[in-house]
Amino acid sequence: MEPLLLVRSLKKRYGQVIALAGVDLDLMPGEVLGLLGDNGAGKTTFIRLISGVETPDGGSMHLQNRSIDWKRYTVSSARKLGVETVHQDRALGEKQPIWRNFFMGRHYSNALGFIDANRERREVAEVLKKTLGLSGAGLHPDAPVSVLSGGERQGLAIGRAMFFDADLVILDEPTTALAHGEVEKVLRFVEEIRQKGKAAIMVSHNLAHVHRCCDRFVFFDRGRTVGNYRKEDLSLPELIGLFTGFASEGGLG
Amino acid sequence: MGFLYENRIQAAVTFILFFLVFLFMLLSPQTFLSGRIYMAYMATIPFAGIMALAMTFVVTAGEIDLSFPSVLAASGYAFAVFFELTGMPLAGVLAGLAVGVLAGLLNGLLVVGMGVPAIIATIGTQFFWRGATILVADGLALSLTEIRGTLFHDLVAGRLWGIFPAQFLWFAGLFVLFALVHSRHVFGDAVRFVGDNALAARTMGIAVARTRILVFVLMGLCAALSGILLTTEMASWWPTQGEGYMLIVFASVFIGGTSVYGGAGTMYGTLVGAIIIGIIEAGILASGLSGFWTRMVHGCVILFAVSLFAWMQAGSRRL
Numbered sequence: 001m002e003p004l005l006l007v008r009s010l011k012k013r014y015g016q017v018i019a020l021a022g023v024d025l026d027l028m029p030g031e032v033l034g035l036l037g038d039n040g041a042g043k044t045t046f047i048r049l050i051s052g053v054e055t056p057d058g059g060s061m062h063l064q065n066r067s068i069d070w071k072r073y074t075v076s077s078a079r080k081l082g083v084e085t086v087h088q089d090r091a092l093g094e095k096q097p098i099w100r101n102f103f104m105g106r107h108y109s110n111a112l113g114f115i116d117a118n119r120e121r122r123e124v125a126e127v128l129k130k131t132l133g134l135s136g137a138g139l140h141p142d143a144p145v146s147v148l149s150g151g152e153r154q155g156l157a158i159g160r161a162m163f164f165d166a167d168l169v170i171l172d173e174p175t176t177a178l179a180h181g182e183v184e185k186v187l188r189f190v191e192e193i194r195q196k197g198k199a200a201i202m203v204s205h206n207l208a209h210v211h212r213c214c215d216r217f218v219f220f221d222r223g224r225t226v227g228n229y230r231k232e233d234l235s236l237p238e239l240i241g242l243f244t245g246f247a248s249e250g251g252l253g
Numbered sequence: 254m255g256f257l258y259e260n261r262i263q264a265a266v267t268f269i270l271f272f273l274v275f276l277f278m279l280l281s282p283q284t285f286l287s288g289r290i291y292m293a294y295m296a297t298i299p300f301a302g303i304m305a306l307a308m309t310f311v312v313t314a315g316e317i318d319l320s321f322p323s324v325l326a327a328s329g330y331a332f333a334v335f336f337e338l339t340g341m342p343l344a345g346v347l348a349g350l351a352v353g354v355l356a357g358l359l360n361g362l363l364v365v366g367m368g369v370p371a372i373i374a375t376i377g378t379q380f381f382w383r384g385a386t387i388l389v390a391d392g393l394a395l396s397l398t399e400i401r402g403t404l405f406h407d408l409v410a411g412r413l414w415g416i417f418p419a420q421f422l423w424f425a426g427l428f429v430l431f432a433l434v435h436s437r438h439v440f441g442d443a444v445r446f447v448g449d450n451a452l453a454a455r456t457m458g459i460a461v462a463r464t465r466i467l468v469f470v471l472m473g474l475c476a477a478l479s480g481i482l483l484t485t486e487m488a489s490w491w492p493t494q495g496e497g498y499m500l501i502v503f504a505s506v507f508i509g510g511t512s513v514y515g516g517a518g519t520m521y522g523t524l525v526g527a528i529i530i531g532i533i534e535a536g537i538l539a540s541g542l543s544g545f546w547t548r549m550v551h552g553c554v555i556l557f558a559v560s561l562f563a564w565m566q567a568g569s570r571r572l
Contacts, residue, residue: 075457093453095517115438
């Protein structure tokens, strides 16, 4: 089987700061990968490159067996190749209604660019009710995102990614800053991704969450890939031990 | 959530308008119960109104443009000069609109390309365009009496059936188009998200830089349109053209409930805001009060409206 995603020596710097010094990573179809590393290890930068938000300074990527031309790789081309991303900051406009947020950057529009708002409202109402199981009083497609709780916002961001039928779902810190009950909901979403046979990359600081949801763990340290473990070879305490080793010694002991 | 509650800002601004008209009818029935004053309003409101509609896009995108009064004058001048040179109004229109687009593009490039904050960049371009225009015009006004009697004048600033001001039709058409674009077009949607959360917009694939530049270009284009209409209506161009519109345009936008923080606003609110601001002066004069009251009443209406909106916002935060 060909890998869904194949990344070689990916590099990115911001001025003097080297965010990625050369990352290699493979991902098979249907595989759920946990991306781990300390703050500043380059996880979020990696995800912003893969999802087309930013352009790397060097390195290659194959996605769905296609070689990526970085100059033409944008958020919308990433989406066309089946990549959906749930960013750390949720990427929502608080003053805008739920339906606008759901279709942000890819509205159903006619040849003149006018949006089919009724169709979008209808489909969002459906997703809110059936897929997300969100049916609180404020959860109308026309309600602004500002009335949603942290978990509901994360649910919306994930539901948005799931709706567009991706082959690869990327989740950056999906469980941070959530209440206990909401964390469980989000983890079940991630497990659902796997059940549907889709691949996923999950970035998290919470090792228990990662260990529960992922098939494989990759460690980043100062912009490089430094470790790669299968779940069957690594118990949660071993994973925690490894991670603490990284954080304190700055490398594999 | 009812329709009125969801559109409570628009409902409030509509109420303020009806209250004022009713008040003027009581104070001056002979003026406000006849049609002529309303025809006069329809002749004067479009000049600032067109720019207020465009400014609604600018403010929704979280930007500001202080250069439009000068861009109006520069475009009006280009229109006047090219009309005189060629004798063709259309050549003047193209020149005027080109100046407006160019001025808007310059603002956009300064703000988006160079990273100068919009309020600072457009103070600079405001001086630049006024100064450059006065320099080229040698500080002298231009008379365009020959434009009266052209078909162009009839279409742009004539009086249909002898009374109805043609410019109001253009203003109304532009309002419908802009309202649709602001609420239902992907460009309007991009403007909202750029003003609300530009980082999220970029992350979700909205062309943030392009949207911000286009908003300034649209503002320049509408300032030019206003300058062309005004020059045609008055059949003359003068060096201080547009100077009185600065605060009127912003007052219209903010009375209309558009958020100064970006991300939210309506064309309907701006339309009603422009009408409110536009009727006060004549209303005061017709009521037998001195013109000195005008500014203070403007101030009271603005303060009342924006306080009301702030209070409504606080109310929705408590929910």
